[in-house]
Amino acid sequence: MSVLELQNIIKNYPDGQNVNEVLKNVSFHVEQGEFAAIIGPSGAGKSTLLTIMGALLSPSSGTVLLNNQDISHLSKKKQTEIRLNQIGFIFQNSDLIPYLKITEQLQFIQKISAKEPLNAKKLLQQLGLDHRLNSYPNALSGGEKQRVAIARAFINQPDLILADEPTASLDSKRGREVVKIIQKNVHQQNKAAVMVTHDERVLDLVDTIWQIEDGKLKKIKNH
Template sequence: MPVLELKNIVKNYPDGENINEVLKDISFQVKKGEFAAIMGPSGAGKSTLLTIMGALLSPSSGTVLLNNQDISHFSKKQQTQLRLNEIGFIFQNSDLIPYLKISEQLQFIQKISNKKSTDAIAILKQLGLGHRLSSYPNALSGGEKQRVAIARAFINQPDLILADEPTASLDSKRGREVVQIIQETVHQQNKAAVMVTHDERILDLVDSIWQIEDGKLNKVNK
């Protein structure tokens, strides 16, 4: 059974007197232990699709199943709880809280969640950040910040990880290191992950590749 499954997703926005159809009848699935990448040009609908996967946006029509539960039209409160406990996000910019130390970034997520989580210190050490536990975000390099963001995404043991252009602000070496960490963690912990990216140099690290263009999504042979 897929961790995440989209069935016939459509997303429309009003555009003056017209309707702009951003996503057109999209179906997609990702299973445990699978790391999927979605490629596509700017404006193709990648970000809209990822926000629907992450329960940040409801589709105009179609079904979003997370662990076989229909989350397509959850209330705002239900969506918030779902994102906190079942979905981990990794964004382009790490979006760390500037006044919290690195260890506190993860401990804060643990406090507001009602789900059993991983040892924050242990996961940071595992990602090579043991010497940064008492540092603030402004003392970290771009790659270190993204590793903290990865730790934060995995801290509550979510079944689904969503990564939005995680290498965008990094050079090619650091970007590859970050994606390798995501790949290894997904495989070791048997999680499902979806990454939106423009970076073709890291596609050898994913298990499946999808292409979105003009609002339509198709699987690409690796």
């Protein structure tokens, strides 16, 4: 069964007298244990699509199913609960809280979770951050910050991981390390993950590749 399924998604924005159709009848699915990538040129609709997948934006029409539940038309409060407990986000700029130590970043998420979270210290150690547990974000390298962001995304054991250009601020070596960590955790924990990326050097690490162009999505690589 698909963890996430998009059915006939359309997203329009008013543009003066006209309507700008950003997503045109897009359908998509990702299953447990599958790491999918979405590629495409700037302005093609990648970020809009990921935002709709994460229940941060509602489509103009169509259905977003997470574990077979339509999440696209729920109340804002219910969507917030779903994002907290069922979706993990990894952003391109890590978005860590500057005044919290690394372990505290994860503990903050744990406190407001309805699920049984993973052990924060153990997860950080698995990601090679055992020497950084009491550090603040400003003491970390870009790669270390992204590893903390990955830990934060996985800590509540969400069903779906969404990664928005996770290698954008990293060099090629660090970027590949970060995507390998996502891949490993997705497969080991049997999660579903979707990564939007411009970085073609990491595409060998994903299971499926989808391409978006002019608001239309098609699969170009299967398992």
